[in-house]
Amino acid sequence: MTEPQTRPDPTQRTTWAILGPGAISRDFLAGLRASASGTLGAVGSSDRDRAARFADDAGAGFTGTYDEVLARADVDAVYIGTVHPLHADLAIRALEAGKAVLCEKPAAPTAPDVDRILAAAERAGRPFVEAYKNRFGPWADELRSVLSGASLGAPREVEAAFGFAAPERSGRLFDPALAGGAILDVGCYPASLAVEVAFAAGEVPLSAVALQSASGEIVSGVDGDATARVRLGQIDAVLRTSIVRDLTPAAVIRCEHGTIELPDAWGERDVSATRIILRPDGEERRIIDVPAVQPMAAEADAVSRALAAGRREAPEMPWAHTRAVAHVLTGWRSAVVPG
CATH class of the missing domain: 3.30.360.10 (Dihydrodipicolinate Reductase; domain 2)
Known part of the structure:
Protein backbone atom coordinates (compact mmCIF):
# COMPACT_ATOMS: atom_id res chain seq x y z
CA MET A 1 0.00 0.00 0.00
CA THR A 2 1.45 3.33 -1.01
CA GLU A 3 2.07 5.93 1.66
CA PRO A 4 -0.41 8.85 1.74
CA GLN A 5 0.44 11.24 -1.07
CA THR A 6 0.84 14.42 0.91
CA ARG A 7 2.46 17.14 -1.12
CA PRO A 8 5.99 18.12 -0.14
CA ASP A 9 6.44 21.24 1.94
CA PRO A 10 6.68 23.99 -0.72
CA THR A 11 9.20 25.83 1.44
CA GLN A 12 11.61 22.89 1.12
CA ARG A 13 12.72 23.13 -2.49
CA THR A 14 14.43 20.37 -4.48
CA THR A 15 16.91 21.75 -6.99
CA TRP A 16 17.05 19.56 -10.10
CA ALA A 17 19.44 19.08 -12.97
CA ILE A 18 18.29 17.62 -16.27
CA LEU A 19 20.79 15.32 -17.99
CA GLY A 20 20.04 14.96 -21.67
CA PRO A 21 18.31 17.96 -23.31
CA GLY A 22 15.97 15.99 -25.59
CA ALA A 23 12.24 15.81 -26.22
CA ILE A 24 11.37 13.72 -23.16
CA SER A 25 13.34 16.14 -20.96
CA ARG A 26 11.18 19.00 -22.23
CA ASP A 27 8.17 17.02 -21.05
CA PHE A 28 9.82 16.55 -17.67
CA LEU A 29 10.54 20.28 -17.50
CA ALA A 30 6.79 20.92 -17.86
CA GLY A 31 6.21 18.46 -15.04
CA LEU A 32 8.85 20.06 -12.87
CA ARG A 33 7.19 23.45 -13.30
CA ALA A 34 3.91 21.87 -12.14
CA SER A 35 5.49 20.10 -9.16
CA ALA A 36 5.04 21.16 -5.56
CA SER A 37 8.69 21.48 -4.63
CA GLY A 38 10.95 21.19 -7.67
CA THR A 39 12.96 23.85 -9.45
CA LEU A 40 15.44 23.56 -12.31
CA GLY A 41 18.99 24.59 -11.51
CA ALA A 42 21.17 23.07 -14.24
CA VAL A 43 21.23 21.25 -17.57
CA GLY A 44 23.93 18.78 -18.57
CA SER A 45 24.81 17.24 -21.92
CA SER A 46 27.69 15.78 -23.88
CA ASP A 47 27.03 18.70 -26.25
CA ARG A 48 27.52 22.05 -24.51
CA ASP A 49 25.63 23.95 -27.19
CA ARG A 50 22.54 21.74 -26.86
CA ALA A 51 22.63 22.14 -23.10
CA ALA A 52 22.92 25.91 -23.41
CA ARG A 53 19.98 26.16 -25.84
CA PHE A 54 17.80 24.02 -23.57
CA ALA A 55 18.81 26.03 -20.50
CA ASP A 56 18.07 29.33 -22.24
CA ASP A 57 14.55 28.17 -22.98
CA ALA A 58 14.11 26.66 -19.51
CA GLY A 59 15.69 29.42 -17.44
CA ALA A 60 18.30 27.18 -15.82
CA GLY A 61 21.14 28.98 -14.10
CA PHE A 62 23.95 26.62 -15.13
CA THR A 63 24.86 24.45 -18.11
CA GLY A 64 27.80 22.19 -18.75
CA THR A 65 28.99 18.66 -19.22
CA TYR A 66 27.48 15.84 -17.22
CA ASP A 67 30.42 15.83 -14.80
CA GLU A 68 30.34 19.61 -14.36
CA VAL A 69 26.65 19.47 -13.48
CA LEU A 70 27.11 16.52 -11.10
CA ALA A 71 29.91 18.34 -9.30
CA ARG A 72 27.59 21.16 -8.25
CA ALA A 73 26.74 21.20 -4.56
CA ASP A 74 23.48 23.08 -5.20
CA VAL A 75 21.95 20.22 -7.21
CA ASP A 76 19.86 17.84 -5.07
CA ALA A 77 18.42 15.54 -7.74
CA VAL A 78 18.87 14.71 -11.40
CA TYR A 79 16.47 13.60 -14.10
CA ILE A 80 18.05 11.34 -16.72
CA GLY A 81 16.39 11.74 -20.09
CA THR A 82 19.11 10.44 -22.39
CA VAL A 83 18.97 7.48 -24.77
CA HIS A 84 18.65 4.12 -23.00
CA PRO A 85 22.29 2.94 -23.20
CA LEU A 86 23.50 5.99 -21.22
CA HIS A 87 21.12 5.54 -18.30
CA ALA A 88 23.16 3.17 -16.16
CA ASP A 89 26.49 4.98 -16.21
CA LEU A 90 24.91 8.40 -15.71
CA ALA A 91 22.74 7.15 -12.87
CA ILE A 92 25.74 5.60 -11.12
CA ARG A 93 27.83 8.75 -11.55
CA ALA A 94 24.98 10.86 -10.18
CA LEU A 95 24.45 8.60 -7.18
CA GLU A 96 28.17 8.57 -6.43
CA ALA A 97 28.06 12.38 -6.54
CA GLY A 98 25.40 12.29 -3.81
CA LYS A 99 22.39 13.12 -5.99
CA ALA A 100 18.93 11.58 -5.94
CA VAL A 101 18.06 10.11 -9.35
CA LEU A 102 14.83 9.98 -11.31
CA CYS A 103 15.64 7.92 -14.40
CA GLU A 104 13.36 7.77 -17.40
CA LYS A 105 12.11 4.28 -18.08
CA PRO A 106 13.54 1.75 -18.62
CA ALA A 107 16.23 2.12 -15.95
CA ALA A 108 18.67 0.36 -18.29
CA PRO A 109 18.49 -1.97 -21.31
CA THR A 110 19.58 -5.06 -19.37
CA ALA A 111 18.99 -6.57 -15.95
CA PRO A 112 22.71 -6.64 -15.05
CA ASP A 113 22.94 -2.89 -15.66
CA VAL A 114 19.89 -2.32 -13.46
CA ASP A 115 21.60 -4.35 -10.73
CA ARG A 116 24.66 -2.07 -11.04
CA ILE A 117 22.50 1.02 -10.60
CA LEU A 118 20.70 -0.28 -7.53
CA ALA A 119 23.96 -1.42 -5.96
CA ALA A 120 25.30 2.12 -6.43
CA ALA A 121 22.14 3.59 -4.86
CA GLU A 122 22.51 1.22 -1.92
CA ARG A 123 26.13 2.27 -1.40
CA ALA A 124 25.35 5.97 -1.75
CA GLY A 125 22.22 5.88 0.40
CA ARG A 126 20.43 8.12 -2.10
CA PRO A 127 17.03 7.70 -3.79
CA PHE A 128 16.81 6.04 -7.17
CA VAL A 129 13.39 6.05 -8.85
CA GLU A 130 12.45 4.62 -12.25
CA ALA A 131 10.04 6.99 -14.00
CA TYR A 132 6.91 5.11 -15.05
CA LYS A 133 4.19 7.74 -15.32
CA ASN A 134 1.44 5.16 -14.70
CA MET A 296 5.85 13.92 -14.35
CA ALA A 297 5.16 16.42 -11.59
CA ALA A 298 3.99 13.49 -9.48
CA GLU A 299 7.24 11.66 -10.24
CA ALA A 300 9.34 14.65 -9.21
CA ASP A 301 7.37 15.10 -5.99
CA ALA A 302 7.83 11.40 -5.15
CA VAL A 303 11.60 11.90 -5.33
CA SER A 304 11.30 15.00 -3.13
CA ARG A 305 9.37 13.00 -0.55
CA ALA A 306 12.02 10.30 -0.55
CA LEU A 307 14.76 12.88 -0.09
CA ALA A 308 12.90 14.61 2.76
CA ALA A 309 12.27 11.29 4.52
CA GLY A 310 15.80 9.95 4.02
CA ARG A 311 14.52 6.99 1.96
Whole structure:
Protein backbone atom coordinates (compact mmCIF):
# COMPACT_ATOMS: atom_id res chain seq x y z
CA MET A 1 0.00 0.00 0.00
CA THR A 2 1.45 3.33 -1.01
CA GLU A 3 2.07 5.93 1.66
CA PRO A 4 -0.41 8.85 1.74
CA GLN A 5 0.44 11.24 -1.07
CA THR A 6 0.84 14.42 0.91
CA ARG A 7 2.46 17.14 -1.12
CA PRO A 8 5.99 18.12 -0.14
CA ASP A 9 6.44 21.24 1.94
CA PRO A 10 6.68 23.99 -0.72
CA THR A 11 9.20 25.83 1.44
CA GLN A 12 11.61 22.89 1.12
CA ARG A 13 12.72 23.13 -2.49
CA THR A 14 14.43 20.37 -4.48
CA THR A 15 16.91 21.75 -6.99
CA TRP A 16 17.05 19.56 -10.10
CA ALA A 17 19.44 19.08 -12.97
CA ILE A 18 18.29 17.62 -16.27
CA LEU A 19 20.79 15.32 -17.99
CA GLY A 20 20.04 14.96 -21.67
CA PRO A 21 18.31 17.96 -23.31
CA GLY A 22 15.97 15.99 -25.59
CA ALA A 23 12.24 15.81 -26.22
CA ILE A 24 11.37 13.72 -23.16
CA SER A 25 13.34 16.14 -20.96
CA ARG A 26 11.18 19.00 -22.23
CA ASP A 27 8.17 17.02 -21.05
CA PHE A 28 9.82 16.55 -17.67
CA LEU A 29 10.54 20.28 -17.50
CA ALA A 30 6.79 20.92 -17.86
CA GLY A 31 6.21 18.46 -15.04
CA LEU A 32 8.85 20.06 -12.87
CA ARG A 33 7.19 23.45 -13.30
CA ALA A 34 3.91 21.87 -12.14
CA SER A 35 5.49 20.10 -9.16
CA ALA A 36 5.04 21.16 -5.56
CA SER A 37 8.69 21.48 -4.63
CA GLY A 38 10.95 21.19 -7.67
CA THR A 39 12.96 23.85 -9.45
CA LEU A 40 15.44 23.56 -12.31
CA GLY A 41 18.99 24.59 -11.51
CA ALA A 42 21.17 23.07 -14.24
CA VAL A 43 21.23 21.25 -17.57
CA GLY A 44 23.93 18.78 -18.57
CA SER A 45 24.81 17.24 -21.92
CA SER A 46 27.69 15.78 -23.88
CA ASP A 47 27.03 18.70 -26.25
CA ARG A 48 27.52 22.05 -24.51
CA ASP A 49 25.63 23.95 -27.19
CA ARG A 50 22.54 21.74 -26.86
CA ALA A 51 22.63 22.14 -23.10
CA ALA A 52 22.92 25.91 -23.41
CA ARG A 53 19.98 26.16 -25.84
CA PHE A 54 17.80 24.02 -23.57
CA ALA A 55 18.81 26.03 -20.50
CA ASP A 56 18.07 29.33 -22.24
CA ASP A 57 14.55 28.17 -22.98
CA ALA A 58 14.11 26.66 -19.51
CA GLY A 59 15.69 29.42 -17.44
CA ALA A 60 18.30 27.18 -15.82
CA GLY A 61 21.14 28.98 -14.10
CA PHE A 62 23.95 26.62 -15.13
CA THR A 63 24.86 24.45 -18.11
CA GLY A 64 27.80 22.19 -18.75
CA THR A 65 28.99 18.66 -19.22
CA TYR A 66 27.48 15.84 -17.22
CA ASP A 67 30.42 15.83 -14.80
CA GLU A 68 30.34 19.61 -14.36
CA VAL A 69 26.65 19.47 -13.48
CA LEU A 70 27.11 16.52 -11.10
CA ALA A 71 29.91 18.34 -9.30
CA ARG A 72 27.59 21.16 -8.25
CA ALA A 73 26.74 21.20 -4.56
CA ASP A 74 23.48 23.08 -5.20
CA VAL A 75 21.95 20.22 -7.21
CA ASP A 76 19.86 17.84 -5.07
CA ALA A 77 18.42 15.54 -7.74
CA VAL A 78 18.87 14.71 -11.40
CA TYR A 79 16.47 13.60 -14.10
CA ILE A 80 18.05 11.34 -16.72
CA GLY A 81 16.39 11.74 -20.09
CA THR A 82 19.11 10.44 -22.39
CA VAL A 83 18.97 7.48 -24.77
CA HIS A 84 18.65 4.12 -23.00
CA PRO A 85 22.29 2.94 -23.20
CA LEU A 86 23.50 5.99 -21.22
CA HIS A 87 21.12 5.54 -18.30
CA ALA A 88 23.16 3.17 -16.16
CA ASP A 89 26.49 4.98 -16.21
CA LEU A 90 24.91 8.40 -15.71
CA ALA A 91 22.74 7.15 -12.87
CA ILE A 92 25.74 5.60 -11.12
CA ARG A 93 27.83 8.75 -11.55
CA ALA A 94 24.98 10.86 -10.18
CA LEU A 95 24.45 8.60 -7.18
CA GLU A 96 28.17 8.57 -6.43
CA ALA A 97 28.06 12.38 -6.54
CA GLY A 98 25.40 12.29 -3.81
CA LYS A 99 22.39 13.12 -5.99
CA ALA A 100 18.93 11.58 -5.94
CA VAL A 101 18.06 10.11 -9.35
CA LEU A 102 14.83 9.98 -11.31
CA CYS A 103 15.64 7.92 -14.40
CA GLU A 104 13.36 7.77 -17.40
CA LYS A 105 12.11 4.28 -18.08
CA PRO A 106 13.54 1.75 -18.62
CA ALA A 107 16.23 2.12 -15.95
CA ALA A 108 18.67 0.36 -18.29
CA PRO A 109 18.49 -1.97 -21.31
CA THR A 110 19.58 -5.06 -19.37
CA ALA A 111 18.99 -6.57 -15.95
CA PRO A 112 22.71 -6.64 -15.05
CA ASP A 113 22.94 -2.89 -15.66
CA VAL A 114 19.89 -2.32 -13.46
CA ASP A 115 21.60 -4.35 -10.73
CA ARG A 116 24.66 -2.07 -11.04
CA ILE A 117 22.50 1.02 -10.60
CA LEU A 118 20.70 -0.28 -7.53
CA ALA A 119 23.96 -1.42 -5.96
CA ALA A 120 25.30 2.12 -6.43
CA ALA A 121 22.14 3.59 -4.86
CA GLU A 122 22.51 1.22 -1.92
CA ARG A 123 26.13 2.27 -1.40
CA ALA A 124 25.35 5.97 -1.75
CA GLY A 125 22.22 5.88 0.40
CA ARG A 126 20.43 8.12 -2.10
CA PRO A 127 17.03 7.70 -3.79
CA PHE A 128 16.81 6.04 -7.17
CA VAL A 129 13.39 6.05 -8.85
CA GLU A 130 12.45 4.62 -12.25
CA ALA A 131 10.04 6.99 -14.00
CA TYR A 132 6.91 5.11 -15.05
CA LYS A 133 4.19 7.74 -15.32
CA ASN A 134 1.44 5.16 -14.70
CA ARG A 135 2.85 4.54 -11.20
CA PHE A 136 2.37 8.05 -9.78
CA GLY A 137 -0.65 10.17 -8.85
CA PRO A 138 -4.30 9.63 -7.82
CA TRP A 139 -5.11 7.03 -10.51
CA ALA A 140 -2.13 4.90 -9.52
CA ASP A 141 -3.00 5.26 -5.82
CA GLU A 142 -6.58 4.18 -6.52
CA LEU A 143 -5.46 1.14 -8.52
CA ARG A 144 -3.20 0.04 -5.67
CA SER A 145 -6.11 0.49 -3.25
CA VAL A 146 -8.35 -1.69 -5.43
CA LEU A 147 -5.67 -4.37 -5.79
CA SER A 148 -5.09 -4.49 -2.03
CA GLY A 149 -8.82 -4.66 -1.24
CA ALA A 150 -10.80 -7.83 -0.65
CA SER A 151 -13.87 -7.23 -2.83
CA LEU A 152 -12.50 -8.79 -6.03
CA GLY A 153 -10.10 -11.25 -4.42
CA ALA A 154 -6.52 -11.86 -5.48
CA PRO A 155 -5.44 -10.98 -9.02
CA ARG A 156 -4.74 -13.93 -11.30
CA GLU A 157 -4.20 -12.67 -14.88
CA VAL A 158 -3.18 -9.48 -16.68
CA GLU A 159 -3.56 -8.53 -20.33
CA ALA A 160 -1.99 -5.24 -21.33
CA ALA A 161 -0.88 -3.53 -24.53
CA PHE A 162 0.89 -0.36 -25.58
CA GLY A 163 1.74 0.36 -29.20
CA PHE A 164 1.78 3.07 -31.83
CA ALA A 165 2.72 3.46 -35.48
CA ALA A 166 5.90 5.54 -35.67
CA PRO A 167 5.62 8.07 -38.52
CA GLU A 168 9.10 7.13 -39.80
CA ARG A 169 11.12 3.97 -39.44
CA SER A 170 14.32 5.77 -38.55
CA GLY A 171 16.01 7.53 -35.66
CA ARG A 172 16.41 6.34 -32.09
CA LEU A 173 13.42 3.98 -32.14
CA PHE A 174 14.84 1.95 -35.01
CA ASP A 175 18.54 2.09 -34.10
CA PRO A 176 19.87 -1.14 -32.54
CA ALA A 177 22.94 0.72 -31.23
CA LEU A 178 20.64 2.97 -29.17
CA ALA A 179 18.63 0.04 -27.78
CA GLY A 180 15.70 0.91 -30.02
CA GLY A 181 12.62 -1.22 -30.43
CA ALA A 182 9.12 -1.53 -29.03
CA ILE A 183 9.87 -3.57 -25.93
CA LEU A 184 12.08 -1.00 -24.23
CA ASP A 185 10.26 2.05 -25.54
CA VAL A 186 6.65 1.18 -24.68
CA GLY A 187 6.46 -2.55 -23.91
CA CYS A 188 8.02 -1.72 -20.58
CA TYR A 189 4.72 -0.12 -19.49
CA PRO A 190 2.65 -3.34 -19.71
CA ALA A 191 5.55 -5.15 -18.03
CA SER A 192 5.55 -2.60 -15.20
CA LEU A 193 1.80 -3.00 -14.69
CA ALA A 194 2.07 -6.79 -14.64
CA VAL A 195 4.83 -6.60 -12.05
CA GLU A 196 2.76 -4.26 -9.87
CA VAL A 197 -0.25 -6.60 -10.03
CA ALA A 198 1.95 -9.61 -9.26
CA PHE A 199 3.39 -7.97 -6.15
CA ALA A 200 -0.14 -7.11 -5.03
CA ALA A 201 -0.80 -10.85 -4.98
CA GLY A 202 2.35 -11.57 -2.94
CA GLU A 203 6.12 -11.17 -2.94
CA VAL A 204 7.71 -12.11 -6.26
CA PRO A 205 11.35 -13.26 -6.08
CA LEU A 206 13.24 -13.17 -9.37
CA SER A 207 13.21 -16.96 -9.36
CA ALA A 208 9.41 -16.72 -9.76
CA VAL A 209 9.64 -14.54 -12.89
CA ALA A 210 9.56 -16.70 -16.01
CA LEU A 211 9.11 -15.95 -19.71
CA GLN A 212 6.77 -18.66 -21.02
CA SER A 213 6.72 -17.65 -24.69
CA ALA A 214 7.52 -14.70 -26.93
CA SER A 215 7.17 -13.72 -30.57
CA GLY A 216 7.79 -10.63 -32.62
CA GLU A 217 8.55 -8.89 -35.89
CA ILE A 218 12.01 -7.50 -36.56
CA VAL A 219 12.00 -4.11 -38.31
CA SER A 220 15.30 -2.43 -39.20
CA GLY A 221 17.12 -4.69 -36.76
CA VAL A 222 14.91 -3.95 -33.75
CA ASP A 223 11.74 -5.42 -32.29
CA GLY A 224 9.04 -3.53 -34.14
CA ASP A 225 6.22 -5.63 -32.73
CA ALA A 226 6.29 -8.16 -29.90
CA THR A 227 4.13 -10.31 -27.66
CA ALA A 228 5.07 -12.21 -24.50
CA ARG A 229 3.46 -14.56 -22.01
CA VAL A 230 5.05 -14.24 -18.59
CA ARG A 231 4.56 -15.96 -15.25
CA LEU A 232 5.10 -13.62 -12.31
CA GLY A 233 4.65 -15.35 -8.99
CA GLN A 234 0.95 -16.15 -8.76
CA ILE A 235 -0.19 -14.38 -11.93
CA ASP A 236 0.01 -14.92 -15.69
CA ALA A 237 0.48 -11.94 -17.98
CA VAL A 238 0.02 -11.42 -21.71
CA LEU A 239 1.97 -8.38 -22.89
CA ARG A 240 1.80 -6.76 -26.34
CA THR A 241 3.74 -3.85 -27.79
CA SER A 242 4.53 -2.22 -31.12
CA ILE A 243 6.14 0.77 -32.77
CA VAL A 244 4.75 -0.13 -36.22
CA ARG A 245 1.00 -0.33 -35.43
CA ASP A 246 -1.46 1.23 -33.04
CA LEU A 247 -2.60 -0.90 -30.12
CA THR A 248 -5.46 -0.06 -27.76
CA PRO A 249 -3.81 1.46 -24.65
CA ALA A 250 -5.89 -0.67 -22.30
CA ALA A 251 -5.42 -3.40 -19.72
CA VAL A 252 -7.59 -5.99 -18.00
CA ILE A 253 -6.79 -7.54 -14.63
CA ARG A 254 -8.73 -10.73 -13.87
CA CYS A 255 -9.18 -11.48 -10.19
CA GLU A 256 -10.76 -14.31 -8.22
CA HIS A 257 -14.17 -12.61 -8.04
CA GLY A 258 -14.25 -10.17 -10.94
CA THR A 259 -12.22 -8.01 -13.27
CA ILE A 260 -10.56 -4.61 -13.27
CA GLU A 261 -10.64 -2.73 -16.58
CA LEU A 262 -8.21 0.09 -17.30
CA PRO A 263 -9.48 1.73 -20.50
CA ASP A 264 -6.53 4.14 -20.63
CA ALA A 265 -3.81 2.37 -18.70
CA TRP A 266 -0.92 4.72 -19.42
CA GLY A 267 -2.25 8.25 -19.67
CA GLU A 268 -0.24 10.86 -21.54
CA ARG A 269 3.04 12.62 -20.83
CA ASP A 270 1.20 15.67 -19.54
CA VAL A 271 -1.96 14.17 -18.03
CA SER A 272 -2.57 11.02 -16.01
CA ALA A 273 -5.24 8.39 -16.55
CA THR A 274 -8.48 8.99 -14.65
CA ARG A 275 -10.80 5.94 -14.93
CA ILE A 276 -10.90 2.44 -13.43
CA ILE A 277 -13.85 0.10 -14.08
CA LEU A 278 -14.66 -2.70 -11.63
CA ARG A 279 -16.80 -5.65 -12.69
CA PRO A 280 -17.49 -7.85 -9.64
CA ASP A 281 -18.90 -11.27 -10.52
CA GLY A 282 -22.70 -11.18 -10.44
CA GLU A 283 -22.90 -7.45 -9.75
CA GLU A 284 -23.24 -4.20 -11.66
CA ARG A 285 -20.07 -2.59 -12.84
CA ARG A 286 -18.64 0.27 -10.79
CA ILE A 287 -16.82 3.19 -12.41
CA ILE A 288 -14.15 5.01 -10.40
CA ASP A 289 -13.07 8.41 -11.72
CA VAL A 290 -10.21 10.31 -10.12
CA PRO A 291 -8.68 13.73 -10.84
CA ALA A 292 -6.06 14.02 -13.55
CA VAL A 293 -2.62 15.31 -12.61
CA GLN A 294 0.61 16.11 -14.41
CA PRO A 295 2.29 12.68 -14.04
CA MET A 296 5.85 13.92 -14.35
CA ALA A 297 5.16 16.42 -11.59
CA ALA A 298 3.99 13.49 -9.48
CA GLU A 299 7.24 11.66 -10.24
CA ALA A 300 9.34 14.65 -9.21
CA ASP A 301 7.37 15.10 -5.99
CA ALA A 302 7.83 11.40 -5.15
CA VAL A 303 11.60 11.90 -5.33
CA SER A 304 11.30 15.00 -3.13
CA ARG A 305 9.37 13.00 -0.55
CA ALA A 306 12.02 10.30 -0.55
CA LEU A 307 14.76 12.88 -0.09
CA ALA A 308 12.90 14.61 2.76
CA ALA A 309 12.27 11.29 4.52
CA GLY A 310 15.80 9.95 4.02
CA ARG A 311 14.52 6.99 1.96
CA ARG A 312 16.32 5.34 -0.95
CA GLU A 313 13.15 4.09 -2.64
CA ALA A 314 9.81 5.55 -3.65
CA PRO A 315 6.96 3.24 -2.64
CA GLU A 316 5.25 3.87 -5.98
CA MET A 317 8.13 2.10 -7.80
CA PRO A 318 10.19 0.05 -5.33
CA TRP A 319 13.52 -1.43 -6.30
CA ALA A 320 12.09 -4.96 -6.22
CA HIS A 321 9.66 -3.90 -8.95
CA THR A 322 12.45 -2.28 -10.98
CA ARG A 323 14.46 -5.51 -10.79
CA ALA A 324 11.49 -7.65 -11.81
CA VAL A 325 10.62 -5.38 -14.77
CA ALA A 326 14.24 -5.50 -15.94
CA HIS A 327 14.19 -9.30 -15.69
CA VAL A 328 11.04 -9.46 -17.84
CA LEU A 329 12.33 -7.00 -20.46
CA THR A 330 15.74 -8.66 -20.74
CA GLY A 331 14.21 -12.10 -21.28
CA TRP A 332 11.59 -10.79 -23.72
CA ARG A 333 14.13 -8.95 -25.88
CA SER A 334 16.53 -11.88 -25.87
CA ALA A 335 13.76 -14.16 -27.14
CA VAL A 336 12.66 -11.80 -29.92
CA VAL A 337 15.77 -9.97 -31.15
CA PRO A 338 18.50 -12.11 -32.78
CA GLY A 339 21.94 -12.04 -31.14
